[in-house]
Amino acid sequence: MDRSLLITILTIVGFMAVSQGIIAYLILLERKIAAWVQDRIGPNRVGPLGLLQPIADGLKFLFKEEVFPTNVDRLLFVLAPSIAMITALLAAAVVPFGPTSVPPSTEYQFVIAPGTDIGILFTFAVGSLAVYGIILGGWASNNKYSFLGALRSSAQLISYEIPMGLSVVGVVLYAGSLNLERIVQQQVEGGWNVVFQPLAFLLFLTAVFAECNRLPFDLPEAEQELVGGYHTEYSAMKFALFFLGEYMHMITTSLMLTVVFWGGWYFPGISTPTSHVAVKFIVFIAKVVAFIVFYMLIRWTIPRFRFDQLMSMAWKVLIPLAIANLVCVMVVREFELSHWLLPPLSIALIVGAGVVSFRWPAAPQRRMPASLEPVAR
Amino acid sequence: MPIKTEDVKWIETPKLGVLDHLYLPAILEGLKTTVFGHMLTPNITVQYPEVQAKMPPNYRGVHRLNRDEEGRVKCVACYMCSTACPAHCIDIVAAPSPWPDREKYPETFVLDELRCIYCGMCEEACPVDAIELTTLHVLTGLSREEMMFDKEKLLSVFDQTVKDGTDPIRTSAGRLGPASEQPKQAPVPGQPGAQP
Known part of the structure; x- marks a missing residue:
């Protein structure tokens, strides 16, 4: 072999x-x-x-009764969690989970498919297929709450895919490649992308929260509104598969954040290209764990968005900002200006967005029925 | 009664500044509260079966029947508690008292702890402070019969609480009856019902 x-x-x-x-x-x-x-x-x-505790939880999931409600579409009902899990695992195939080096090298590469030249594209393409699992699950459940959750999910994921892709384009422009190993290598030579493109990092981070269905964007499964959202009717291992898929997605996106914006295994002063592979690995994992913990902290910090707020955030804030950021990066790259111009530009864009939002005429108040209007005195 | 118009206060949404429109400072502030305000501060969980929470002394838990100084049951079988009881959970059978200082005493005194709603009205109704609600709140049993506390059981609750030093505070007693002993020392301020 x-x-x-x-x-x-x-x-x-x-x-x-x-x-x-x-x-x-x-x-x-x-x-x-x-x-x-x-x-x-x-x-x-x-x-x-x-x-x-995890072992007890796992055993419980395995031995629980597999409930098939009467009116579900059996094929799709079983297929949906499988799709959610498969896509989440596939998306992780090209993302490094440890130190890597650019393709012609003899070292062991901590990635399942090393040297994939369409790395980022593949992750985005396959990762966003996960929405099919959610939509099919919601549809096959034959339950209005599940279906509402699925509909929300499709709108949300399609909206947030755009700022996510646009924010990474700036990084790709600098690396000159979609290959994730090359993006890490570029950061080893030129410094972390988060330093030069903080706005892109913020946009990516926000979009990733929405992609993972994590709070504050967990509208597809908002338990206070939709019972359980798309997985209302799921039980036992089928529910566990949805759950595993979601957490796998979280791991993948944390890996992506580390690789694309935080220099992968590279940490100036601690983990340099000459360091031992174990040091590089520990630095990499530490960054990933930090992101995962950050996800969990945000969950208990920011309350859930309303659905219209969610949509207006994507289309009125994130996408225009992502385009503006991309234009800035393109201008700097095209005219070969110093890349130290990028951080001030990013900060200017963030502050500018705040000022525009501040000066923008307020949206008309929601009208109350005349009987409830405050009486003028 | 409808709310008067002048009592109605309309609160307007506060105006947001530029910093608020950036969202990020607010998120950082929130994270600070999450991490330093809660996550890293000591938690308040009581490991229940091993550690039991200390209830305030006016907690209304399992009843006890008090003993007087000679160890006799204090109750004079006046039926005031069972009359006051909204759940009808107290069943008393009175008999002529074997002691010269009172007319009657309870031959049986059965209190259904499952039926009781722990309102404390029996305690308030008692003229001789014979029945009191203690801080005991862990009450389990395997049958309904077991939860019918008779006189001996209720007296044993008294012995237990006296031994543990968890005497309840009398919330309301009014004047003590003739069968009740007089307080030894001057009434302690803050302990109502101790005056003669």
């Missing part, structure tokens, strides 16, 4: 096994952080410090 094929297979097996375990423990971490933020302790009964 070809040696590189063997390595790829081993990487896939290792990545799958480890990522599923990590997801199980991410759920524990999420519950723990939720508890700490609410001045509680969190799960601490199963095993020392509650460390066996």
Whole structure:
């Protein structure tokens, strides 16, 4: 058997096994952080410090009854969670999860498919297919809450795909490649992208929250409004697959944030190109974990957006800002100006957006029925 | 009664400044509250079965029947508690008292803890401060019969609470009856009902 094929297979097996375990423990971490933020302790009964809780949860999911409500479309009902999981796993195939180097190298590459020249494009394309899982799930459930959740999800994901793609284009312009390893290499040589394009990072971060259906953008499953959203009718392992898919998405996007904006394994002074591979790996994982924890903290900080606010945020704020940012990057790149011009430009754009929003005439107030209007005195 | 027009106060949405329109400072402020205001501060969970919360002394939990100084039941079987009880959970059978200082005493005194709504009216009605609600709140049993607390059980609750030093505060007692002992010391301020 070809040696590189063997390595790829081993990487896939290792990545799958480890990522599923990590997801199980991410759920524990999420519950723990939720508890700490609410001045509680969190799960601490199963095993020392509650460390066996994920295993108990997993067993519960496996042995629960598989409920098929009477009027569901059986084929699509089973297909939907599988699609959600498959797309989430596929999207992770090209994203580095450790130190990498540019293609002609003999080192081990911490990525399932090294040297994919359409890396970013592939992740976006496959990752956004996850919405099919949600739509099919909502449709096949034959339940109005599920369907409403699915509809919201489709509108949300399509809207936020645009600023997400546009914000990365600036980075791609500088790296001159869609290949994620090359993007890391460019940052090793030229410094982290977040320093030069903070606005792009902010836009990407916001869009990623929406893509992952995380609070404050978790409208597809807003439990106070839609029972459970698209997974209302799902139980047992089918529900667990949706859940795993969602957390896998979270991991993938954290990897993407690290690779595209925070220099991957590169950390000036600690992890340089001459460092040992273990140091690089630890630095990389630390960045990813920081992002995941940040996701969970934001969840308990910002309340959920209303649906019209969500849409106006994407179309009136994020997309214009992303285009303006892209134009700035293009101008700087085209006329070969110093790339130190980029951070002030980004900050100017952010402040400018605030000023425009401040000066903009307020939207007309919602009209109350005449009987409820305050009486003029 | 309708609200008067002058009592109605209309609150307008506060005007947002440029900084508020940027959103980011507000988000950072919120994260600060999340992390330093809550996540890193000590949590308030009580590990229940191992650690039991200390209830305030006026908590209304399981009842007890008080004993007087000679260890006799204080109750004079006047039926005031069972009359006051809105849940009709107290069942008393009176008998002539074997002691010279009172006419009657309860031959049986059965209180259905499952029926009780823990309102504390029995405690307020009692003229001799014989029945009191304690801070005990963990009440379990395997059958309905087990939860019918009789005189011995209620007296044992008294012994238990006296031993644990968790005597309840009398919320309302009024004047003490003739069968009740007089307070030893001057009434402590803040403890109503201790005056003779």
